[in-house]
Amino acid sequence: MKARAKLFALLRAFFVEGSVLEVDTPSLATTSVTDINIESINAQMGNSLGYLQTSPEFFMKRMLAAGSGDIYYLGKAFRDSEQGSRHNPEFTLLEWYRVGWDEYQLIAEVEALISEAYKTLNNSKITIERTSYSDCFERALNFDPHTVPIELLRSTLLDQGYKDWANETRANCLDLLFSEMIEPNLPSGLVTVVDYPACQAALAQTYVDEKNRLVSRRFEVFLEGMELANGYFELRDAEQQKQRFDEDLRLRKQANKSKITLDENLHQAMRAGLPVCSGVALGVDRLLMQLCNVSSIDEVLAFPWKQC
Amino acid sequence: MGNYSTNEFRSGLKVMLDGDPCSILDNEFVKPGKGQAFNRVKLRNLKTGRVLEKTFKSGESIEGADVLDMDMQYLYEDGDFWYFMEPDTFEQHQATETAVGDAQLWLKEQDTCMVTLYNGSPLSVTPPIHVELEIAETDPGLRGDTAQGGSKPAKLITGATVKVPLFLDQGDVIKVDTRTGEYQGRAKD
Numbered sequence: 001m002k003a004r005a006k007l008f009a010l011l012r013a014f015f016v017e018g019s020v021l022e023v024d025t026p027s028l029a030t031t032s033v034t035d036i037n038i039e040s041i042n043a044q045m046g047n048s049l050g051y052l053q054t055s056p057e058f059f060m061k062r063m064l065a066a067g068s069g070d071i072y073y074l075g076k077a078f079r080d081s082e083q084g085s086r087h088n089p090e091f092t093l094l095e096w097y098r099v100g101w102d103e104y105q106l107i108a109e110v111e112a113l114i115s116e117a118y119k120t121l122n123n124s125k126i127t128i129e130r131t132s133y134s135d136c137f138e139r140a141l142n143f144d145p146h147t148v149p150i151e152l153l154r155s156t157l158l159d160q161g162y163k164d165w166a167n168e169t170r171a172n173c174l175d176l177l178f179s180e181m182i183e184p185n186l187p188s189g190l191v192t193v194v195d196y197p198a199c200q201a202a203l204a205q206t207y208v209d210e211k212n213r214l215v216s217r218r219f220e221v222f223l224e225g226m227e228l229a230n231g232y233f234e235l236r237d238a239e240q241q242k243q244r245f246d247e248d249l250r251l252r253k254q255a256n257k258s259k260i261t262l263d264e265n266l267h268q269a270m271r272a273g274l275p276v277c278s279g280v281a282l283g284v285d286r287l288l289m290q291l292c293n294v295s296s297i298d299e300v301l302a303f304p305w306k307q308c
Numbered sequence: 309m310g311n312y313s314t315n316e317f318r319s320g321l322k323v324m325l326d327g328d329p330c331s332i333l334d335n336e337f338v339k340p341g342k343g344q345a346f347n348r349v350k351l352r353n354l355k356t357g358r359v360l361e362k363t364f365k366s367g368e369s370i371e372g373a374d375v376l377d378m379d380m381q382y383l384y385e386d387g388d389f390w391y392f393m394e395p396d397t398f399e400q401h402q403a404t405e406t407a408v409g410d411a412q413l414w415l416k417e418q419d420t421c422m423v424t425l426y427n428g429s430p431l432s433v434t435p436p437i438h439v440e441l442e443i444a445e446t447d448p449g450l451r452g453d454t455a456q457g458g459s460k461p462a463k464l465i466t467g468a469t470v471k472v473p474l475f476l477d478q479g480d481v482i483k484v485d486t487r488t489g490e491y492q493g494r495a496k497d
Contacts, residue, residue, distance in 0.1 A: 037344055081315060081366070082345070084337025162363060168344075175343035180363065202342050220341065230341045 001302055003121065003292055007284065010120055011074055011094060014113055020070040020096060025059035027052055027076060031263045034248035035202065036255060039080035041089065052078035055281055056095050057203070058266045061234075064097055064277060065269035072096035074284070085296045086226060088305050092284040099277045103217050103233040106278040107192050110221055110229060114190050114287070121291050126223075127189030133196050134213075136182045145174055146197055146213040153177070171199045186225045194219045203241065204232035221282070223290050231280030238270035313369040314347040322354070322375035325362065329354045329373035329426050337366070354424060354431055376425045382415050390415065392423050392430065403430035411435045413468035414486045435486045440495040441466055442481050459491075 015022065032040040032051035040051040053059075056073040063071055077093040098106055111128050118126045137145040141156060153173040157165045165176060174197060198206050201216035209215045217233035235241050245262055252259065288300040298304035312323060317335040324330070330351040339345035345366035352359050354375060364370075380392040380401065389402040390412065401423065405412070407430045411421065414435040422434040446462035462472040462482075470484055472491050481495040 035342065037339075037342060082337070082339060083315075084339075087337055087339060164365075165363075172344045175340050176346065176363070179338055179340055179343070179346075200342060227341055 023071045025056040036251045041080045062269040095281040097279040130192045191222045229282035236274045311369040322373040324371040324373045380423045
């Protein structure tokens, strides 16, 4: 608890220093994320349905579109059915946006922030590395994840003994291979993986790289092999974003998952114009786990879900 | 037997996997931030005793196994089967050699064992942790030699061979830890 208080103070001081404004966004809203792999917790309000927010992203983007400039949020987020040694349904998220920055400038700031947390709270230095999603796959599995045919992905999974995964989507096959074959072998320290596949772009821009592959400008940060943060060079094209949301909704329907009404306010804001910006969301509880050198999230929570 | 979803998985739960009953040892929830959640599950195949790992998509469900652990009294064996009795109902169960396995080395009539029933018939037998068994065969005891340490093999009435101190003799009753097969001491009369 003391470490948590110190970390919060450090994070806030870091952003005051960087002239980033703290914002407070609603936890409860009438709409929520469409991502097929993230489930919101429903809240019943009289006759209408509300959702506990899985991230402050949509509200923050509405602020950015309204001209807020650089902003950060340090507070709670909620995700249904996520419980384990690294997950609690209610968790603390740090999310921030830098206007005019690309993802590499933001990655440098993430690295500076984590280094400072280690130095101040742990009196130690953390090693820093960067790599790309395709390099990870080339090293571990010897193929290019952006161009590999889906058949080869599935047969690789079969060879590894995942025989029930033969009908999975490209994104799911890549995720499973990354989690099972690559994540456990990531170097220690802080490792940022850039250039995620286009099929996992979520809310990031995509671009065609020098090898003529469509790649997303999304990155993930791993700390001691544990996923810590996810960031984007943000997609600004309102119509393209709407297409991705519609595709999410189609997949949700196909998978018999709950129906979500699209966030019309976000769409309006993006049409009005989201500034060029990069944003990242970081799991504060997980950072605390590493700083305190514990292996279960319950050990850094005063009241884990089972005791709530 | 009902089905169990991955979020009901916990250690000790008995489920069917590839046609064999298994016991869940460990269940780890894994979720990439924007990806499909899955569960990395460690199970023990109750037929073979082998431990295996399997990755389930979260939300997937599998069939529960009709497996029950029950304390029963060992009665006798007739060469083909070993017979056990439920203490409350006096119902008898016959277990095959495969089910009894290594436990047969420690089974003494009247002792209470844990019998794992699968679809009503014995799947495996766990002997009591400590058993008292008589030495059937060993080199003659060296009476004076109680201080030296040193040991010799002794064959017990059940057929098991245990290392015992030199001073013990045929007919002595000893206490053995069945998990390790080690001599624990002389049985108190």
